[in-house]
Amino acid sequence: MRIKRVLNNNAVLAVDDVGRDLVAIGRGLGHGRKPGDELDRDAADQVFVAAENTNMERLARFLDDIPxxxxxxxxxxxxxxxxxxxxxxxxxxxxxxxxxxxxxxxxxxxxxxxxxxxxxxxxxxxxxxxxxxxxxxxxxxxxxxxxxxxxxxxxxxxxxxxxQFATPGMEKAMQMTGVIAQAFAVVDTTFGMTVDQQSLNAARFVTHLRYLFSRVASGKQISEKSSALVDAIIQSHPEAVVCAAKIQYLLEMGLDTSLTRDEVAYLALHVARLVADASEHR
Missing domain, CATH: 1.10.1790.10 (PRD domain)
Structure with a gap:
């Protein structure tokens, strides 16, 4: 790669062999160097490339502020x-x-x-x-x-x-955590119990919700071609469906989107498993 500008003793703005701008970081990396100098990539401790919507100069200034x-x-x-x-x-x-x-x-x-x-x-x-x-x-x-x-x-x-969900900043992760905590509270209130959040089914419930967040973010919600399975879930677990509808409201408020009928049905199935497990261990 070739140096475009020396930022400080430890950082340089450079361009790689395919023309991408990047910031290279390493102790003493910029010392004694000047624009146009060739730089071995292995000489850098870390190399950062600006994301699609990130200004390279802004990234360079941001990294320059971090020891x-x-x-x-x-x-x-x-x-x-x-x-x-x-x-x-x-x-x-x-x-x-x-x-x-x-x-x-x-x-x-x-x-x-x-x-x-x-x-x-x-x-x-x-x-x-x-x-x-x-x-x-x-x-x-x-x-x-x-x-x-x-x-x-x-x-x-x-x-x-x-x-795990490749979202910028921690706001979404914190929001997701809050919604999941509220979802457990809804289950507890609806069924008059306290779910053991250390149980295997509780872990599965959390995993399902986390991947539901991921599917919504990527625009790939569950949508079955056949509604037979969804109908069977609804008929078999009516109370869980009512509970899932309450959680659906929380999720849609938090995610600013609408869940598909299939997503809500599968959510109800996980609620039913969670409640069955909690009932067995009372």
Whole structure:
């Protein structure tokens, strides 16, 4: 790749062999270099390419504000999430993590407490992501020499959840978490019980809702050619269908869309399984 502009001692704006603009990051990477110099890609610790709707200069300025050590630590955290959760390690995961780590360290140094209003919901709905977040805190401590508060694992878990659905920012992940928590509350209220959110069927219910969010986001809701199965679900589980209709309202409000009849029927089936499991363990 060829350097277009030196941003600072650790970063350069460059162009690769196919003409893509990118930002290359690495300790001392820009020192003594000038526009037009060739740069071996292996010399960079990380290389970032602007997304389709992202201005390259804006990306460069954004990365320039994040300490190199935080970018490298974020890369390690992303790799950990790839191993533990099967996430694809991409700049869409690394950059938000780096920004969060940088800000979390700054907050801690200034004694500003962080607020994590969905901590309980995250612990119930995303135990694997939260466990990975806690493991990541140890990695950050070893890499940066900074011991972040334990509840920062909640924020890291939310980044991992968000990355599974490739949505920018954490707003959608937080919204999804809130809606799922409300869905459990609807089931509890409708059937007069308290669902064990650590149970296998509760985990399946959460997984179904998460992938429902993903299907809606990609415009690929379930829509069966034959309505026989859907009719059978409706006839077999009328109470679950009523409960699913209440959850449908929450989802449609949160997602700003309409669910197909098939999606609601399959949601009712998962509600029925959840309730049956809870009834058996009373």
């Amino acid at each position: 190199l050590d935080c970018l490298n630590a974020a890369g390690e955290v992303a790799a950990l999430a790839g191993e533990r959760l099967g996430l694809r390690v991409s700049q869409a995961l690394v950059v938000p993590l780096a920004d969060h780590l940088s800000f979390a360290i700054e907050r801690q140094q200034e004694g500003i407490p962080a607020q994590f209003p969905l901590a309980w919901e995250v612990s119930q709905l995303y135990p694997k992501e939260l466990a990975t977040g806690r493991e990541a805190l140890g990695l950050v401590q070893r890499s940066l020499g900074v011991t972040l508060r334990d509840d920062e694992a909640v924020a890291l878990a939310m980044h991992f959840v968000n990355a």
